Amino acid sequence: MGNAKSQLYPEYAIILAMKVKELGEFRLIDRLNKMIADAGINKTSPHLILGIGDDAAAWQGDSSIQLATVDTMVQDVHFTPDTTTWQEVGWKSLAINISDIAAMGGLPHYALVALALPEDTDVENVVELYKGMIEIAKEFKIAIAGGNISRAPQVSVTITVLGSSPDNRILKRSNAKAGDVIAVTGYAGSAAAGLVMLTKKLKLEVKAARYLRNAFLHPMPRIEEGRLLVKHGITTAIDTSDGLVADLRHICEASQVSAKVNIEQVPINDVVKANFREDARQMALGGGEDYELLFTGSLEAINKVKKEAKCPVTVIGEITRGEAGKISLFDANGKTLKIDYMGWTHF
Amino acid sequence: MGNAKSQLYPEYAIILAMKVKELGEFRLIDRLNKMIADAGINKTSPHLILGIGDDAAAWQGDSSIQLATVDTMVQDVHFTPDTTTWQEVGWKSLAINISDIAAMGGLPHYALVALALPEDTDVENVVELYKGMIEIAKEFKIAIAGGNISRAPQVSVTITVLGSSPDNRILKRSNAKAGDVIAVTGYAGSAAAGLVMLTKKLKLEVKAARYLRNAFLHPMPRIEEGRLLVKHGITTAIDTSDGLVADLRHICEASQVSAKVNIEQVPINDVVKANFREDARQMALGGGEDYELLFTGSLEAINKVKKEAKCPVTVIGEITRGEAGKISLFDANGKTLKIDYMGWTHF
Numbered sequence: 001m002g003n004a005k006s007q008l009y010p011e012y013a014i015i016l017a018m019k020v021k022e023l024g025e026f027r028l029i030d031r032l033n034k035m036i037a038d039a040g041i042n043k044t045s046p047h048l049i050l051g052i053g054d055d056a057a058a059w060q061g062d063s064s065i066q067l068a069t070v071d072t073m074v075q076d077v078h079f080t081p082d083t084t085t086w087q088e089v090g091w092k093s094l095a096i097n098i099s100d101i102a103a104m105g106g107l108p109h110y111a112l113v114a115l116a117l118p119e120d121t122d123v124e125n126v127v128e129l130y131k132g133m134i135e136i137a138k139e140f141k142i143a144i145a146g147g148n149i150s151r152a153p154q155v156s157v158t159i160t161v162l163g164s165s166p167d168n169r170i171l172k173r174s175n176a177k178a179g180d181v182i183a184v185t186g187y188a189g190s191a192a193a194g195l196v197m198l199t200k201k202l203k204l205e206v207k208a209a210r211y212l213r214n215a216f217l218h219p220m221p222r223i224e225e226g227r228l229l230v231k232h233g234i235t236t237a238i239d240t241s242d243g244l245v246a247d248l249r250h251i252c253e254a255s256q257v258s259a260k261v262n263i264e265q266v267p268i269n270d271v272v273k274a275n276f277r278e279d280a281r282q283m284a285l286g287g288g289e290d291y292e293l294l295f296t297g298s299l300e301a302i303n304k305v306k307k308e309a310k311c312p313v314t315v316i317g318e319i320t321r322g323e324a325g326k327i328s329l330f331d332a333n334g335k336t337l338k339i340d341y342m343g344w345t346h347f
Numbered sequence: 348m349g350n351a352k353s354q355l356y357p358e359y360a361i362i363l364a365m366k367v368k369e370l371g372e373f374r375l376i377d378r379l380n381k382m383i384a385d386a387g388i389n390k391t392s393p394h395l396i397l398g399i400g401d402d403a404a405a406w407q408g409d410s411s412i413q414l415a416t417v418d419t420m421v422q423d424v425h426f427t428p429d430t431t432t433w434q435e436v437g438w439k440s441l442a443i444n445i446s447d448i449a450a451m452g453g454l455p456h457y458a459l460v461a462l463a464l465p466e467d468t469d470v471e472n473v474v475e476l477y478k479g480m481i482e483i484a485k486e487f488k489i490a491i492a493g494g495n496i497s498r499a500p501q502v503s504v505t506i507t508v509l510g511s512s513p514d515n516r517i518l519k520r521s522n523a524k525a526g527d528v529i530a531v532t533g534y535a536g537s538a539a540a541g542l543v544m545l546t547k548k549l550k551l552e553v554k555a556a557r558y559l560r561n562a563f564l565h566p567m568p569r570i571e572e573g574r575l576l577v578k579h580g581i582t583t584a585i586d587t588s589d590g591l592v593a594d595l596r597h598i599c600e601a602s603q604v605s606a607k608v609n610i611e612q613v614p615i616n617d618v619v620k621a622n623f624r625e626d627a628r629q630m631a632l633g634g635g636e637d638y639e640l641l642f643t644g645s646l647e648a649i650n651k652v653k654k655e656a657k658c659p660v661t662v663i664g665e666i667t668r669g670e671a672g673k674i675s676l677f678d679a680n681g682k683t684l685k686i687d688y689m690g691w692t693h694f
Contacts, residue, residue, distance in 0.1 A: 015470055016469075016470055016471040016474060017469075017470075017471070018469075018470045019466065019467050019468065019469060019470065020464055020465075020466055020467070020468040020469075020470055020473065021466035021467065022470075023470050025496060028470065028473065028496065029496060031470070031474070032473070032474075032477050035474065035477050035478070035481060036477075036481060036491050039481045039484075039485060041481060041484045041485055041488075041489065041490055041491060042490040042491065042492070044488065044490075045456070045457070045488070045489075045490035045492075047456075048457070048490050048492060050492075051490065051491070051492050051493065052491070052492070052493055052494060056493065057457065057459065057492035057493035059456075059457065059490075059492065061408060061409060062408060062409035062410040062411070063409040063410075064409070068457065068459055068492065068493060068507070068509060069459070069493060070459040070460075070461045070493065070494060070495050070505070070507055071461070071495050072461050072463060072495055072497045072499075072505070074463060074497055074498065074499045076500075077497065077498050077499060078497070109392070109406075110392070110395070110404065110406065110415065112404065112415055112416070112417040112507055113417075114417045114418070114419050114461075114505045114507075116419060116421060116503060117367055118367075119366065119367055119368035120366050120367070120368065121366065121367040122363075122364075122365075122366060122367075123362055123363055123364075123365045123366065123367055123369075123370050123375065123378070124363040124364070126367065126375065126379070127363060127378070127379075127382065130379050130382050130383075131382070134382060134383060134386045134388060137386075137388045138386060138388055141388075141391065141392070142388065142392075143388055143389040143391075143392035143395050143398065143406075144383050144388060144389065144398070144399070145389070145392075145395060145397075145398050145399070145404035145406065145415065146398065146399055146403065146404035146415060146416060146417065147399060147417060148417050148418050148419055148505075149372060149375065149376060150419045150421055150424065150425070151421065151424050152419075152421045152424060152501070152503060153423075153500060153501060154499070154500060156463060156499060156503070158417075158419070158461045158495075158505040160415070160417055160459055160461075160507040162415060162509070
């Protein structure tokens with residue numbers, strides 16, 4: 001406040017006087033990106049391809065595009081020890097980063113782990129956490145190449161994953177164009193249903209409970225599917241971490257287009273339908289953390305992906321000309337529905 | 348507890364039953380490294396050169412060695428808002444990572460910023476934090492290529508810096524050998540003195556206060572000096588983040604050698620000597636966060652570095668055969684001194 005800039009731009013002074021929760025996560029990120037852009041530091045970086053604003057950063061390496069992403073899981077924000085094992089925390093904290101590399105169509109190679117721990121943490125819990133991380137690192141052939149441990153009032157795990165795109169093509173959020181078909185891998189809303197089951201301590205049938213628990217705590221990043229998208233010429237993708245509608249909005253904002261989604265086509269797992277009935281659709285549209293791939297492209301390319309993918313691939317709508325970031329939902333009768341599924345934000 | 352492994356190895360069960368503070372930071376890191384080694388995930392990574400245990404991870408890229416490091420600053424652990432401006436937090440949180448790249452003899456290129464914030468954080472504070480980060484990013488031509496923001500009970504900043512070693516040679520902790528001379532850039536203990544000044548709210552003369560504040564809150568990573576070391580064939584270095592003796596011990600443990608340090612030769616800035624008298628030496632040997640380079644090599648090579656470096660370069664001792672990690676301190680009369688300067692650990 002009171003500096004030269006805030007005097008020149010009164011709206012800037014207003015933002016500075018806000019709390020983070022008043023400004024909101026996405027507007028805060030926009031604000032910080034603008035500072036970086038104004039400073040020109042990224043423009044002078046000769047090999048940078050994508051800075052902030054996609055699933056991962058990307059730059060041109062000597063012979064392939066390099067990818068890097070970082071994500072944090074904080075105790076009592078992203079997980080609670082009474083519903084989550086430490087092994088699951090370890091798995092998921094690495095999985096959500098691998099998923100960002102999947103959303104770029106890349107392969108993950110190295111992980112750096114920054115752990116923050118209270119000093120009275122049981123060593124066994126840290127060992128379990130690493131078990132989960134090592135389990136998924138093995139699955140995806142990732143080396144845990146470095147890290148850092150520091151003291152903090154609660155546990156948090158921040159992981160950086162470095163990867164590459166061997167064929168020098170990446171999936172961006174900003175490539176969608178009017179006429180593209182929108183598709184998604186797997187099911188939407190299963191993670192949200194899993195979270196509700198855990199927090200409300202619902203007693204469900206064993207197989208259903210296992211499916212939902214894994215959907216929320218043991219997501220399987222879609223690396224193979226991301227590679228398939230690149231193979232078949234798809235150029236637009238995001239992973240569904242904030243929620244189907246919210247993540248589609250990220251694509252539409254970055255690509256300066258609108259989208260129409262047929263909510264009857266959004267794939268919802270039978271377990272979710274059977275156990276959450278009228279809430280299932282809201283979970284599918286608004287629930288975050290599925291870590292599926294949401295992508296757009298020609299129907300022809302998407303059909304090729306569908307044919308080769310080991311998981312369901314479902315067409316749910318299309319990209320249209322119009323206001324950047326506008327998402328319209330309609331049902332089987334073509335009736336437009338009101339959107340009150342905003343997805344998950346941090347503030 | 349109670350699993351197959353703990354029954355086979357009783358000492359493993361004892362470790363599992365400990366709290367993190369009982370095991371200690373370095374033994375915890377050893378334990379986790381052993382898990383990673385046992386799982387074999389890093390061994391199967393074809394290009395990895397250095398995993399956990401040095402200042403940064405290193406792997407062979409297509410035409411140069413790639414470097415990556417991560418470090419966290421947590422509110423009320425690494426900084427307190429009443430003694431530190433947010434701009435200083437931003438500068439330092441990036442500086443400590445750049446320093447790790449300096450200790451490998453590399454150049455920094457990209458930074459990823461993972462920010463954890465309480466929701467009632469003032470936006471102005473976040474903007475100030477970014478100002479500090481952008482300031483040092485500009486200084487070292489680093490692109491802020493990505494990041495993540497999440498909610499947490501207190502502010503923490505975790506930054507990953509990616510760099511490279513253009514001439515395909517890196518400075519390791521494990522290359523020291525008996526007969527090597529030990530040298531250090533700049534001064535030792537200035538950051539510790541700065542911390543004492545700030546926490547005890549000492550009123551010092553303006554220039555002295557500014558020097559000490561900057562030493563603790565505005566460290567200048569020794570990138571240029573790291574490059575000089577590589578140029579002159581030095582192969583062993585670390586940055587002094589834990590403290591001079593503690594960091595020398597890291598080198599000696601990794602290299603399986605001992606070291607002798609002449610405490611009269613340890614360079615202490617006049618400001619520290621004048622204001623902290625009998626405490627100055629303890630600050631210089633035990634105080635962390637100077638982010639200077641501590642390195643070993645032939646006297647000839649070190650003299651070449653000394654001639655070209657823009658900062659003081661001081662010989663403080665030599666590497667000897669003997670117990671791995673044993674550090675002996677002696678004074679001008681050759682009298683050995685007891686070490687009670689352990690340096691800083693997190694638990």
